[in-house]
Amino acid sequence: MKIGILGTGMVGRALAEKLTSLGHDVRIGTRAPAETMARKEPDPIMGTAPFATWHASHATVPLVTFRDAARHGEVVFNATSGQATPEALRLAGEEALADKVLVDISNSRDFTKGMPPVLIVANTDSLGEQVQRALPRTKVVKTLNTVNAQVMVNPASLAGGEHTLFMSGNDAAAKATVRALLCEGFGWRDVLDLGDITTARGTEMYLPLWINLWMSLKTASFSIKVIR
Amino acid sequence: MKIGILGTGMVGRALAEKLTSLGHDVRIGTRAPAETMARKEPDPIMGTAPFATWHASHATVPLVTFRDAARHGEVVFNATSGQATPEALRLAGEEALADKVLVDISNSRDFTKGMPPVLIVANTDSLGEQVQRALPRTKVVKTLNTVNAQVMVNPASLAGGEHTLFMSGNDAAAKATVRALLCEGFGWRDVLDLGDITTARGTEMYLPLWINLWMSLKTASFSIKVIR
Numbered sequence: 001m002k003i004g005i006l007g008t009g010m011v012g013r014a015l016a017e018k019l020t021s022l023g024h025d026v027r028i029g030t031r032a033p034a035e036t037m038a039r040k041e042p043d044p045i046m047g048t049a050p051f052a053t054w055h056a057s058h059a060t061v062p063l064v065t066f067r068d069a070a071r072h073g074e075v076v077f078n079a080t081s082g083q084a085t086p087e088a089l090r091l092a093g094e095e096a097l098a099d100k101v102l103v104d105i106s107n108s109r110d111f112t113k114g115m116p117p118v119l120i121v122a123n124t125d126s127l128g129e130q131v132q133r134a135l136p137r138t139k140v141v142k143t144l145n146t147v148n149a150q151v152m153v154n155p156a157s158l159a160g161g162e163h164t165l166f167m168s169g170n171d172a173a174a175k176a177t178v179r180a181l182l183c184e185g186f187g188w189r190d191v192l193d194l195g196d197i198t199t200a201r202g203t204e205m206y207l208p209l210w211i212n213l214w215m216s217l218k219t220a221s222f223s224i225k226v227i228r
Numbered sequence: 229m230k231i232g233i234l235g236t237g238m239v240g241r242a243l244a245e246k247l248t249s250l251g252h253d254v255r256i257g258t259r260a261p262a263e264t265m266a267r268k269e270p271d272p273i274m275g276t277a278p279f280a281t282w283h284a285s286h287a288t289v290p291l292v293t294f295r296d297a298a299r300h301g302e303v304v305f306n307a308t309s310g311q312a313t314p315e316a317l318r319l320a321g322e323e324a325l326a327d328k329v330l331v332d333i334s335n336s337r338d339f340t341k342g343m344p345p346v347l348i349v350a351n352t353d354s355l356g357e358q359v360q361r362a363l364p365r366t367k368v369v370k371t372l373n374t375v376n377a378q379v380m381v382n383p384a385s386l387a388g389g390e391h392t393l394f395m396s397g398n399d400a401a402a403k404a405t406v407r408a409l410l411c412e413g414f415g416w417r418d419v420l421d422l423g424d425i426t427t428a429r430g431t432e433m434y435l436p437l438w439i440n441l442w443m444s445l446k447t448a449s450f451s452i453k454v455i456r
Contacts, residue, residue, distance in 0.1 A: 113352075116426060122433070123350045124341075163455040164435075194440040198344060202437035205350070209394075209430035212422040217456050226441060227391040228450040 001181075004029060004073025005214050006066055006081035008036055008051045009043065010035045010149045011105060016061045018153035022185050027062045029069025031091060037063060045111075060124040070096035070190050075103065075177065082108025082120055082127050087200040089134060098137040100165035104200075105144045105152075107207055116211060119204065128168060128200025142200040143182065143191075144145055146210065148220040155223070156187050164190045168199040191227065229409075232257060232301025234294055234316050236279045236380035237263055237271065239399045243305055244289045247382035250413050255290045256358055257297025259319060265291060273339075298324035303331065303405065310336025310348055310355050317362060326365040329402045331373045332356050332428075333380075335435055344439060347432065355440045356396060356428025367402035370428040371395045371410065371419075373436065376448040383451070384415050391451040396427040420454065 003019050005012045005028045012028055019026045030036040030051075039050045055063065070076050079089040085106045089097070107128045108120040121127055128142035144152045146166060155161045165188050165211035169175050175193060182188040194202060214220050231247050233240045233256045241255055247254045258264040258279075267278045283291065298304050298320035308316040313334045317325070334355045349355055356370035372380045374394060379416040382390045393416050397403050403421060408415040422430060442448050 039276075116429065118351045123346045123436075159455045164441075192441070192443050192444060199440045201344065202440040205433040206434050208351075208433050212394075212427045212430040213420070213454060216420060216422050218452075219456065221456040222454055224392075224452045225455050226445075226450060227387045227453050228445050228447065 001025070002072055002074045004069035004071070004075060004076040006069055006076065006092060007084070008063070008196060009079065009081070009090050010046065010048050011056075011152070012077075013051075013054050013078040014149035014153050015079060017058060018186065020058070020061055022134055025072075027063050027064050027069045027072045029066040029092070031088070033063045033065060047083060055085050066092040067096055070100075073100065074179065075101045075121050077103045077105060078131065079105050082106040083110075084133065085127060085133070090133065094135055094137065096224035098139055099136055101177050102131070102135065102138045102140050103144070103178055104131050104140055104142045106131070107145050107204065108155075109207065109211075113129075116208060122205055125200070126198070126200040126204045128197050128204065132170065132197045139169065139171040140197060141167060141171075141174050141178045142197065142203065146203050146206055147223050151221060151223055155189070158221065158223050161189050161224070163225040164192055166194050166199075166203045167196050168191050168195050168203065190225070229253070230300055230302045231255075232299070232304040234297055234304065234306050234320060235312070236291070237307065237309070238274065238276050238307075240307035241279075241282050241286075242377035242381050243307060245286060246414065248289055249287070253300075255292050255297045256298045257294040257376050259294060259316070259322070260290045273281060273299045282372050285299065294320040295324055298328075301328065302369045303329045303409065305333060306359065307333050309404055311338075312333040313355060313359065314362070315334070317359065322365065323362055325363055329399075329405050330359070330363065330368050331372065331406055332359050332365045332368050335351065335361070335432065337439075344436060347435060350433055351429070354426070354428040354432045355400050356425050356432065359451060360425045361400065365397040367396035368424065368425055369397035369399075369402050370431065371406060374431050374434055375451050379449060379451055381414050383417070386449065387453070389415055390416050390419055391453040392432045393428070394422050394427075394428045396422050396425050396431065398424050428450050 109117040
């Protein structure tokens with residue numbers, strides 16, 4: 001399948017590597033490809049290695065603009081941060097994303113007010129709903145936003161994959177497409193459909209508990225299983 | 229142990245029954261005991277049976293005022309709704325709760341703006357923090373707020389108790405007291421200490437996901453297990 005990925009951070013890279021290994025035709029998008037390739041320093045916030053370092057061992061994945069990645073993909077992943085998402089989607093363009101499935105993974109943490117970080121949107125709205133409103137012709141599916149990048153693409157690394165992922169979106173066919181990628185591709189075994197895109201509020205508001213758990217457990221390699 | 233319970237709804241009743249069965253000396257508090265006993269109709273929101281119906285089979289549990297329940301307890305449970313909590317604690321009185329452990333279970337759903345309900349406080353503050361600020365001499369421990377009343381007191385009813393409960397609070401000795409009640413009393417096996425009372429934001433903001441799960445699973449009898 002032709003897949004576009006928006007965002008060159010840890011999440012975009014993990015998805016690109018995994019999807020390529022599964023035989024998909026992947027392009028990864030950024031605002032200015034030449035600038036992204038020229039960067040020599042690790043990311044100042046997350047400490048992620050420069051993109052060029054990663055790309056040296058993943059050279060088959062073309063680095064293109066947000067627009068070209070969006071045009072390329074039958075399914076497009078938004079792996080930009082919540083704060084960068086509006087601008088990334090504007091640059092990708094409503095036309096390039098029309099009628100496509102957009103998997104929205106964005107999470108929004110605002111560290112400018114100190115610890116613990118607060119969400120930039122919560123309670124009465126969500127990033128998932130904002131993305132769907134901004135792109136009315138796109139089929140937005142919110143998922144993968146409750147686990148870190150390594151768990152996203154390798155759920156079997158925890159308890160043999162016996163834990164739960166959530167999914168929100170308005171389009172049943174789009175959710176079926178994403179479910180197949182998640183289960184047959186990544187190995188997820190328990191993907192719970194929560195309902196329409198407003199249910200993204202629930203998974204996005206789980207982030208503060210995720211951060212608490214990250215601090216308490218001293219690892220980001222964890223997930224939750226819904227016991228019923 | 230002498231235990232006071234504030235609130236006569238489903239949560240207060242489940243706690244009173246369980247704690248009494250464990251041999252504790254329990255009193256349950258309400259704003260106006262005579263009015264609570266006189267009510268003949270089910271609760272208009274939750275459909276809970278009138279208190280007198282429950283009390284007929286639990287007559288050994290004295291129904292008293294919020295203040296008398298607070299005075300009685302060495303450990304006091306706040307089982308009122310988030311919206312009723314400020315008034316209930318004002319009526320209980322700072323003096324009656326001074327130097328005591330207050331287990332805060334409150335959750336705040338505001339249905340007045342339609343579905344899905346929104347939280348009355350989120351993101352930059354929490355009910356747990358508000359309660360601790362209102363009662364600076366009280367040792368507030370936020371817990372039990374991520375599961376329904378039956379799961380609270382009978383965790384073994386799900387997967388033999390193999391799921392996770394969270395705890396937030398500023399006082400280590402208070403958390404140890406509460407942990408003993410939860411584990412040795414109720415049978416919880418995985419109680420995760422998230423840190424100080426600000427971490428109550430995380431578990432309180434889990435409520436929208438809890439509501440999504442309740443809707444999807446069509447049962448309130450579920451919990452989550454942290455897989456690590």
